[in-house]
Amino acid sequence: MFREEYDVVVVGMGPAGSSAARTCAEAGLSVLALEKRQEIGAPKRCGEGLGKNSLARMGVEFNPKWAMQEIEGATCYAPDGKYVRINYDGPEGWVIERKVFDKELAAIAARAGAFVVAKSEVQKVERTQDGKVEVTINYAGTHYTTKAKLIIACDGVETRIARMMGLNTKINLNDIAQGAQLEMANIDIDPKRIELYFGNEIAPGGYVWIFPKGNDVANVGIGIRHPYGDENRTAMDYLMEFINSRPELKKGSILEYNTGGVPVGGLLENMVADNLLVAGDAAHHVNPIHGGGIAEAYIGGRIAAETAIEAIKAGEFSAEFLSRYNKKWWDERGNKMKNVEKLRKVVEELKDDELNFLAEELHGEDLVELSRGNALKKLAKIMMKRPTLLRLAKKLL
Amino acid sequence: MISINRDKCARCGGCVSVCPVEALTLTEHGLVCDAKCINCGTCVKFCPAGALSLPEKGAGAKEE
Ligand SMILES: Cc1cc2nc3c(=O)[nH]c(=O)nc-3n(C[C@H](O)[C@H](O)[C@H](O)COP(=O)(O)OP(=O)(O)OC[C@H]3O[C@@H](n4cnc5c(N)ncnc54)[C@H](O)[C@@H]3O)c2cc1C
Numbered sequence: 511m512f513r514e515e516y517d518v519v520v521v522g523m524g525p526a527g528s529s530a531a532r533t534c535a536e537a538g539l540s541v542l543a544l545e546k547r548q549e550i551g552a553p554k555r556c557g558e559g560l561g562k563n564s565l566a567r568m569g570v571e572f573n574p575k576w577a578m579q580e581i582e583g584a585t586c587y588a589p590d591g592k593y594v595r596i597n598y599d600g601p602e603g604w605v606i607e608r609k610v611f612d613k614e615l616a617a618i619a620a621r622a623g624a625f626v627v628a629k630s631e632v633q634k635v636e637r638t639q640d641g642k643v644e645v646t647i648n649y650a651g652t653h654y655t656t657k658a659k660l661i662i663a664c665d666g667v668e669t670r671i672a673r674m675m676g677l678n679t680k681i682n683l684n685d686i687a688q689g690a691q692l693e694m695a696n697i698d699i700d701p702k703r704i705e706l707y708f709g710n711e712i713a714p715g716g717y718v719w720i721f722p723k724g725n726d727v728a729n730v731g732i733g734i735r736h737p738y739g740d741e742n743r744t745a746m747d748y749l750m751e752f753i754n755s756r757p758e759l760k761k762g763s764i765l766e767y768n769t770g771g772v773p774v775g776g777l778l779e780n781m782v783a784d785n786l787l788v789a790g791d792a793a794h795h796v797n798p799i800h801g802g803g804i805a806e807a808y809i810g811g812r813i814a815a816e817t818a819i820e821a822i823k824a825g826e827f828s829a830e831f832l833s834r835y836n837k838k839w840w841d842e843r844g845n846k847m848k849n850v851e852k853l854r855k856v857v858e859e860l861k862d863d864e865l866n867f868l869a870e871e872l873h874g875e876d877l878v879e880l881s882r883g884n885a886l887k888k889l890a891k892i893m894m895k896r897p898t899l900l901r902l903a904k905k906l907l
Numbered sequence: 908m909i910s911i912n913r914d915k916c917a918r919c920g921g922c923v924s925v926c927p928v929e930a931l932t933l934t935e936h937g938l939v940c941d942a943k944c945i946n947c948g949t950c951v952k953f954c955p956a957g958a959l960s961l962p963e964k965g966a967g968a969k970e971e
């Protein structure tokens with residue numbers, strides 16, 4: 511089934527893995543890409559929102575088969591019901607079907623020459639005397655071993671593979687958002703707009719989202735952060751309270767039930783070890799303010815693969831050689847993400863009346879810029895109008 | 908060792924990422940906890956579905 515050896519074994523075929531596998535295969539490396547699930551992309555742990563901009567940055571073609579709904583705007587609600595509207599001139603993004611999308615990304619990697627295999631759990635990775643890695647795979651109940659010069663760990667939020675190879679990628683409880691989501695049908699929504707609800711009663715340290723997948727179908731989800739909420743209530747409890755408080759949602763049916771963790775902090779300075787590179791959720795590559803990780807994972811996977819290609823060419827698999835990936839990722843993404851993390855730490859401390867105040871002062875364009883790690887100074891200036899916000903405003907500078 | 912309510916668990920793997928001693932594994936058959944567990948309760952606090960609980964009283968464990 512498997513060859514004796516590959517240049518690269520990619521573990522996990524979410525967006526990060528598909529991107530890493532594709533990039534390596536396009537450069538002519540031999541690539542084995544393993545996914546433990548029997549169906550790539552399912553079940554999802556995702557709100558399935560994807561911006562047009564993000565897709566372009568990923569370098570992936572639009573394909574109508576995964577786009578469920580075009581989105582033309584967003585509305586952000588403060589606790590008192592005041593809102594900020596973000597309007598676009600036309601479609602600015604989509605709510606997608608993750609399992610169709612993820613399979614398409616995997617197919618792109620396969621077409622580039624990677625050997626992609628689902629229902630293949632990587633159970634062990636062990637360095638060998640000859641400076642390579644032995645990989646133990648459980649494919650549909652049968653165990654196989656193969657060897658790799660390099661492992662690219664894209665195993666998502668669980669992030670076990672890197673830890674097996676001595677790189678600590680554990681996520682601190684303070685750096686992970688607790689997510690819960692129901693895909694609902696027969697609800698009343700505006701299919702062209704996504705909605706976000708903020709407030710310490712509704713979603714402590716996070717927000718509720720409604721991402722439409724059609725005229726009356728949407729992902730209704732929540733992300734909260736551990737230190738802020740009532741510790742006797744789970745994310746799903748908070749979500750159910752929100753849904754039950756709104757007749758237009760309460761009457762809906764439940765098509766899918768999901769939970770998830772989103773690594774919204776704890777960016778890693780080091781994402782390599784001997785024979786190992788880590789990307790995607792496994793390396794905490796997520797936008798810390800909104801928790802979007804599809805594009806970040808795909809970009810992270812590509813950057814990791816670029817270093818893998820250089821390493822294979824040079825025949826150098828040491829952490830020292832691979833560490834150029836750290837620099838590349840931090841230059842291209844990390845420093846921006848760090849800014850966004852700073853913003854998140856301020857936003858999650860805001861009290862309800864302060865959120866209401868900001869909803870009056872901020873415009874849609876400001877929110878877009880902020881989510882990209884820009885305009886922090888502008889926000890600080892607005893916050894300084896309120897003496898109680900001075901302390902927090904300073905953290906933005 | 909923690910107990911896992913498999914009916915509540917939605918197999919998201921979030922708990923696996925926060926365990927400090929790598930006692931948790933998410934297999935295709937569900938979540939598994941091994942003997943390395945030190946009953947620190949981190950995973951219990953994390954779980955968005957309330958599927959995990961500590962054996963002893965208190966410490967964030969939820970009534971089933
Ligand atoms: C509730 C929630 C809502 C979200 N909403 C959005 C959103 O709207 N937009 C957005 O952009 N992002 C969103 N995200 C984040 C986004 O889903 C992730 O950041 C993204 O999926 C990360 O991609 P990845 O490739 O790193 O990991 P994943 O997509 O998680 O893929 C990792 C893969 O590795 C596999 N794997 C793990 N261990 C092994 C092993 N030992 N052997 C083989 N395979 C293995 C897993 O089965 C999995 O398929 C959301 C996340 C959550 C939890």
Ligand code: SF4
Pocket residue numbers: 769770915916917918919920921922923933938953954955956957958959
């Ligand atoms: S965090 Fe909860 S729902 Fe997710 S895998 Fe762990 S026990 Fe299951």
Ligand code: SF4
Pocket residue numbers: 909925926927928929930931940943944945946947948949950951
């Ligand atoms: S209680 Fe602590 S040690 Fe035990 S499984 Fe949970 S996180 Fe790991």
